[in-house]
Amino acid sequence: MSDVRDTPRLTARLARPEKCFLSSMRAALHVRLGWFILLLAAALSTMAWAAYTSWSSGQRLRERLDEVDTESFRLAERFQERLLELNEDLPRFPSPDTAARRATFEQAARGLDEWLAGQREKLGSEDELRVLQHLDSALDGYLGAAREMLKQAEVAGGSGVDLASLVVVDRELSRLLGLGLKLAAAHREARGMLLQESRESLRQLRNLLLGSLGALVLAGAALAVLVYRDMIQPLQTRLVEAQAQAERHEKLAALGALGAGVAHELRNPLTAIKARVYTLQKRLADGSAEKLAADVIDVEIERLERIVRDFLQFARPSDPEFLNVSVRDELNACAGLLAPQLQRAGVELTVDAETSATILADPQQLRQVLINLVQNGSQACSTGGRVRLEARESVARWDGREQRAVVIDVADNGCGITPEVQRKLFDPFFTTKPTGTGLGLPIAARIIEKHGGRIQFRTAPGRGSVFSVLLPRAAGR
Numbered sequence: 070m071s072d073v074r075d076t077p078r079l080t081a082r083l084a085r086p087e088k089c090f091l092s093s094m095r096a097a098l099h100v101r102l103g104w105f106i107l108l109l110a111a112a113l114s115t116m117a118w119a120a121y122t123s124w125s126s127g128q129r130l131r132e133r134l135d136e137v138d139t140e141s142f143r144l145a146e147r148f149q150e151r152l153l154e155l156n157e158d159l160p161r162f163p164s165p166d167t168a169a170r171r172a173t174f175e176q177a178a179r180g181l182d183e184w185l186a187g188q189r190e191k192l193g194s195e196d197e198l199r200v201l202q203h204l205d206s207a208l209d210g211y212l213g214a215a216r217e218m219l220k221q222a223e224v225a226g227g228s229g230v231d232l233a234s235l236v237v238v239d240r241e242l243s244r245l246l247g248l249g250l251k252l253a254a255a256h257r258e259a260r261g262m263l264l265q266e267s268r269e270s271l272r273q274l275r276n277l278l279l280g281s282l283g284a285l286v287l288a289g290a291a292l293a294v295l296v297y298r299d300m301i302q303p304l305q306t307r308l309v310e311a312q313a314q315a316e317r318h319e320k321l322a323a324l325g326a327l328g329a330g331v332a333h334e335l336r337n338p339l340t341a342i343k344a345r346v347y348t349l350q351k352r353l354a355d356g357s358a359e360k361l362a363a364d365v366i367d368v369e370i371e372r373l374e375r376i377v378r379d380f381l382q383f384a385r386p387s388d389p390e391f392l393n394v395s396v397r398d399e400l401n402a403c404a405g406l407l408a409p410q411l412q413r414a415g416v417e418l419t420v421d422a423e424t425s426a427t428i429l430a431d432p433q434q435l436r437q438v439l440i441n442l443v444q445n446g447s448q449a450c451s452t453g454g455r456v457r458l459e460a461r462e463s464v465a466r467w468d469g470r471e472q473r474a475v476v477i478d479v480a481d482n483g484c485g486i487t488p489e490v491q492r493k494l495f496d497p498f499f500t501t502k503p504t505g506t507g508l509g510l511p512i513a514a515r516i517i518e519k520h521g522g523r524i525q526f527r528t529a530p531g532r533g534s535v536f537s538v539l540l541p542r543a544a545g546r
Contacts, residue, residue, distance in 0.1 A: 108292060115285065144188055145253035148204070151181050152245055159215050159238070171219060178212050194262070196255040204248045211241035335377055343370045372504070379508040389431030389519055393543060396460045396475055397422040399432065403439045404458060411443075415452035418443065422460040426475050427543045430520055438513040442479040442536050445509065448502070449483030449534065456481045465539050474522075477538040485530035494526070 155177045185205055189198065218234035346367050353360040404420045411418045439458070446456045457480045465474040486494065493499045495514050500507035514524050521541050528534035 104296075108296070113289075145249050145256060148185065148188075148252070149246060149249045151177075151184065152208075152242070152249070155181055156242055159219075174215070178215075182208060182212075194255065194258070196258060197252065200248060200252045200255045204245065204252065207241065207245050207248055211238065211245055214238045214241045335373070339370060339373055339377070343367070343374075346370065376506050376508075379506050379512065387434075389434050389516070391429045392432060393427050394430045394432050394435065396424060396426055396428060396477065399430075399435055399439070400458045400460055400477070403436055403443065406436075407440060407443050407447075411447050411456065414447060415454070416447045416450050417455045418447075418458070419455065420458045422458075424460055424462045424475065426460075426462055428475050428540050429543045430540065431516075434516045435520070438516050438538065439477070439479070441509045441513050442538075446479055446481035446483065446534065446536070449485075450481050451483070454482055462542070463539075465541075473542040475540050475542050477540070478535055479538075480533065480535040482533040485532055486526075486528040486534055487530055491528065 155174065159174050182205075185201070185208060189201060214234070214237045218238050221234050346363055350360065350363045350367065353363055400420050400422050404418055408418045443456055443458065447454070450456065457478070459478040459480065461476050461478075463474050463476045464471050465476075466472075490501060495510050496507070497511050498507040510524075517524050517538055517540070522539045524536060524538055526534060526536045
């Protein structure tokens with residue numbers, strides 16, 4: 070009854086790794102989804118920040134242009150106002166407060182001159198600066214004419230202002246006012262050019278912003294595609310595969326629980342029947358109908374024993390005893406065992422081991438897997454067929470990371486496998502052979518799984534099949 074008592078432990082041993090793997094897969098999927106959402110949110114935030122920053126910069130530029138425009142435009146207007154105020158302070162006729170008005174005029178003249186000198190840094194265009202320079206010279210001419218007029222009035226002894234001097238002063242005043250208008254015109258021209266340049270800059274900034282946003286959108290879309298293709302989709306595929314494998318192992322565990330008990334109960338009757346048949350065979354004459362019937366019974370009992378033995382091995386496989394095994398030596402040993410048998414069947418067996426790599430494996434169990442695959446390949450071939458054993462080094466992905474691996478290929482040029490059979494190839498008790506048990510490939514797959522590897526195959530109906538055994542390479546070998 071040990072088989073039945075061991076079944077719960079077998080079920081737990083089968084189910085626990087798959088449950089842990091599924092949990093880790095779900096956790097990894099959630100983490101990667103979280104990173105993807107975070108990156109997407111960062112991209113959208115960057116787009117929003119770029120749009121807001123560009124809009125704010127444009128608004129600040131417009132406000133600054135308006136401020137500069139207003140201040141520069143008021144310069145000409147303010148100059149004309151101060152010039153007219155200065156001209157009002159100029160005494161043209163004798164009066165009791167002539168001296169006071171002259172002092173006020175001189176003070177206002179100095180103030181206007183200083184104010185005009187300080188406006189140079191507020192102007193930006195060459196035309197405005199040139200007009201300002203003319204204004205400065207014209208102001209000196211006006212002030213000189215005004216002082217000359219006042220000097221002549223003092224010499225005349227209060228009889229009045231010389232008319233010719235007054236005409237000169239008025240002419241210089243008109244010239245200054247005309248230059249003020251030129252300053253306003255120069256400013257309007259400079260303002261127009263500045264606004265045009267600003268509009269062009271804003272247009273380029275807008276185009277740059279739109280182009281950047283478009284590039285960012287494309288980059289975000291490309292990032293989304295890459296993240297989905299390289300991160301999420303593989304995880305989803307692995308998760309589906311892991312769920313299917315977990316369901317398969319649960320079914321196998323339940324099947325093993327039932328089969329282990331049935332096989333244990335069948336062994337004793339089979340042993341008793343075989344012993345009785347052996348006794349009968351000794352007593353029956355050779356060539357008699359009874360002896361032929363007893364031989365048939367004996368053959369079928371052996372077949373039943375093989376089925377029970379295989380089923381027990383499938384339901385409760387023994388743990389491998391790992392040793393450092395040379396892949397090339399194992400392939401040569403397998404070929405030495407099977408070559409004579411295949412030669413009698415008209416099938417050629419060749420070995421091509423490119424690598425001398427070493428793996429950690431149970432030599433007996435690995436040899437059992439290779440023998441099963443080679444025999445299946447030879448049975449798929451007709452007379453004159455070929456089966457090829459190959460070994461090579463490669464890189465395979467296990468537990469989400471790439472590792473060095475050894476790949477053993479068993480290739481044949483037989484009839485291939487139809488799509489209907491491919492779907493059931495590793496199902497227990499499924500077989501296309503009249504005398505097969507349908508447990509050879511499932512047992513081989515279980516053995517390789519216990520070695521930390523996996524079995525893959527590719528086939529083409531009418532052109533043959535290749536079964537590949539992927540095993541991790543021994544560390545440092």
